[in-house]
Amino acid sequence: MSTTEAPHRVDEPAAPQIPRGWAALVGVLAVAAAVAAGQLVAGLVAPASSPYLAVGDAVVRLSPHGLTEFAKATFGTADKPVLLAGMALVIAGVAALAGLASRRQPGPAVVVVVVLGVLGLGAVMFEPAFAPLDVLAPTASLVVGVAVVRWLHRLALAAAGRREEPAQVAGLTRRALLVRSAVAVGVASLAGGAAGSWLGRGVGDLRGTVTERIAGARLAERAPAIPASAAFPELGTPTFLTPNAEFYRIDTALRVPVLAAQDWSLRIHGMVDAERTLTFDDLLSRPLVERPVTLTCVSNPVGGDLISTATFTGIDLRDLLLEVGVRPGADQAFSTSVDGWYTGTPVDVLLEPDRGAMLAVGMNGEALPLEHGFPVRMVVPGLYGYVSATKWVTDLELTTFGAKAGFWLQRGWAQKGPIKTGSRIDSPRGFAALPAGRVTVAGIAWSQPTGIGRVEVSVDGGPWQEAELATEVSGDTWRMWRAGFDLAPGGHSVRSRATAADGVTQTEAVADPVPDGATGWPDVAFSVS
Structure with missing residues (x-):
């Protein structure tokens, strides 16, 4: 084996x-x-x-x-x-x-x-x-x-x-x-x-020389002086003009477009008699206007902070549209930014004699900040920003709403977006603990372009009391208000409602921002001890 x-x-x-x-x-x-x-x-x-x-x-x-x-x-x-x-x-x-x-x-x-x-x-x-x-x-x-x-x-x-x-x-x-x-x-x-x-973001200061040029340009309309009585910041309201660094920002741009003023141009075309392309020098050669305007975001909830006010400097957009000649039937000005964002603005609003629509180049005495549209943006009082406030604008086509749809219109928002009469309570803050005695309630109200005629305040569901209004600056801007109450210790709530100068009162009906802006009366709970 x-x-x-x-x-x-x-x-x-x-x-x-x-x-x-x-x-x-x-x-x-x-x-x-x-x-x-x-x-x-x-x-x-x-x-x-x-x-x-x-x-x-x-x-x-x-x-x-x-x-x-x-x-x-x-x-x-x-x-x-x-x-x-x-x-x-x-x-x-x-x-x-x-x-x-x-x-x-x-x-x-x-x-x-x-x-x-x-x-x-x-x-x-x-x-x-x-x-x-x-x-x-x-x-x-x-x-x-x-x-x-x-x-x-x-x-x-x-x-x-x-x-x-x-x-x-x-x-x-x-x-x-x-x-x-x-x-x-x-x-x-x-x-x-x-x-x-x-x-x-660009090397060097793109805005410094532009600020100087704006300051030296011919001014055809100067903004009204802002009186100290136009705001109650000592009571908790904002300052009347919002500092540029604090101005709310809502847009779709993940990167802030950077475009030198000398490289900017705006093409105006479509349903017009004379197509035109403007450079930044062309804008500054025209008479400039200064206008205080409150901008409001359609996404702002009741009592929200997506609202700010600035003095904008630019050229009158109505005058420019009259020069190029808007043809009959054109009901939409379709604006596009340098990064490709787009929206449509009602032509009839832009052509209203007293509306004050602008191509803005300056904000609160300096060139537009990069994140707020430098070198040029649109500003249209009385319309929510999603249909009117195109930043970094480089193209304006006169067309119809039937031919083109704006970015947010394609996503379920309303076509025209007029700003609704609203108010906000800034003081007291929600769940604040205050000493017993006289409590001052203060806030802001807006109804562009009509202006605010009255604000009323109710404590603990009681009768409405008319608030004291701050000095009005313009129908295109917010208006501050305040009211005093003697309150006993314990929990309390306060609500407000505004009435526009034309008699339209802020509605109590609660609605979400979609599709054309939130509604309802702001309500704040607090305690007194």
Whole structure:
């Protein structure tokens, strides 16, 4: 009998794989480098072409109406930072998972980086204001992302495969080289992204010389002086004019468009007798007007703070439309901003002799802030901003409502958007604890362009008491009010209602902002002790 001895097999060493933490970090750093590269190239070439911000813009444009309103109601003016932060978290999570799937081979991470890059490229190409040069930023983002993920993966895999023998590369162990490379990629990504964002806002002071030019321009209409009796800030109301830095901002722009005044132009065309293109110099060569105007957002809830007042400087839009000749049948002025946002404004409102519609170049004695439309924006008293206050405006087409629909009209909002008579209680604040005795209730009211004729206040559901009104500045602006009550200790509530100068009283009926502005009486609860 014979036996056959099986040959001895020596187990082959397992293929090295990257530790989980390092693998996830490789994915995150590669995607961070890709985003930073896109941001940097966009800042150098075309700020509007940042793939990261283009994806955010696409989210804004494509989000369901309910989600958009939830974001505005929940986060208010912080909705844009919240969106961008949420995107960053999602992208970081996807990148980490891609890294974990690539512990042995870089393929899965490369695929994820390419997919994200293609999404960024697509978002840029479908931007309303896309230009061929805009492909450079997303292309750079894709190339850098793929190169970095392959490079870091190779270093991490080499370090993982030589744990017992710290091989030297240029005097460093593979692990030390990996650590330094990861730190370098992280620092470069942060620096590149920051530099791209800074460059995207423009280098140098775009507004300083414009402020000087506005101050030296010919003024045909000067704003009325604002008397001290026009506001009660010592009682808790706002100052009459809202400082530019505190002026509310609602728009769809994730990036603030940056356009030098000398590069700006406005094309007026469509149903007009004489098409015209105006430069910024053309505007300043015309007589300028100064007008205090309260702007109100249609998304403002009852008692909300999406309302502000400024003195705007610009040219009279009615005069300009009369010069170009609006043809019969044109009922909509369809305005488009430099970033592609668009809306329609009723022509009959713009042509009202006393409406005061403007192409504004200045705000509270200086050039428009970048985030409020520099170098030129529309201002139309008496209409909610979504149909009248186009920032960074570069195109005005006279057309019909039947031919084109504005951005928010396509999303379920009303066509014309006249501002409703409203009021707000600024003092006392909700759930405030006040000392017993005389309690002063103060707030604001508005009914542009008619003006406010009366404000009434009711405490604890009692009879309405007429409030003292501040000095009126203009029917186009808000008006402050105050009223005093002697209140016993305990819980109390106060509500207000305004009546316009034409006798129309703020309605008690409660309605959401959609489709044409919120209604109802503001109500504040507080206590006295």
